[in-house]
């Protein structure tokens with residue numbers, strides 16, 4: 001496995017949290033699996049060289065490798081890659097595991113025929129930067145299938161927090177249109193569609209834990225107030241019992257159905273060609 005240096009503070013925290021979640025990820029990340037399978041359905045052909053950006057535990061990489069002669073499975077989090085390598089059902093010599101950052105892809109220009117990424121790019125530093133990197137590594141005629149969490153995600157949680165204070169507790173998600181525009185600006189042809197997924201939770205603790213246990217509990221610092229007491233940050237004292245109770249009561253009253261709390265994942269699927 002090749003290693004790289006992770007630059008910004010946000011990136012280090014993202015990598016740490018996902019690394020910590022590597023052992024539990026597959027047992028809890030059900031909605032992420034549904035989304036990745038929906039994205040895979042867009043990939044009918046066979047390709048020479050593929051890239052899976054943000055491969056996580058590698059469970060989709062194995063399926064992608066069936067459709068490529070050679071696959072680079074890349075992730076920012078070393079812990080995820082280590083898990084992926086150790087837990088491959090059948091070690092697959094056609095997969096090259098690589099540590100790297102979507103914002104600065106460690107690959108040569110024009111070297112990839114198929115690029116796949118599911119539930120990753122919402123963590124990228126800058127839409128335009130990551131799309132220019134994606135376009136750069138795509139060979140002429142290459143395809144990219146990108147599933148990205150976008151605006152409309154976690155709205156119930158965001159609203160419930162705003163009944164408590166005016167700080168940001170949930171990351172901002174860019175709109176589907178802005179992702180599509182960013183790809184077009186890099187000269188890619190784009191077909192885009194959106195789909196909503198809803199997960200249901202018995203109580204607010206389980207709902208918050210569904211985010212934390214997959215490693216997605218980093219509140220990006222450029223979006224947060226310095227004094228923030230965050231659901232998604234590491235500040236454990238922030239979530240005292242009273243706050244949690246208030247959050248739960250508001251969430252229950254406004255959103256519960258059959259005693260279950262919904263959490264929305266709004267996902268845009270970009271099907272790009274170069």
Ligand SMILES: C[S@@+](CC[C@H](N)C(=O)[O-])C[C@H]1O[C@@H](n2cnc3c(N)ncnc32)[C@H](O)[C@@H]1O
Pocket residue numbers: 014015018019029032033036053054055056057060074075076077080100101102103117118119120123124125214216
């Ligand atoms: C929600 S998981 C998705 C994993 C896998 N694609 C799946 O569908 O199960 C997000 C993954 O993206 C990785 N990630 C986050 N930011 C990244 C970046 N800038 N570059 C590469 N990988 C990144 C995380 O380490 C994590 O493994």
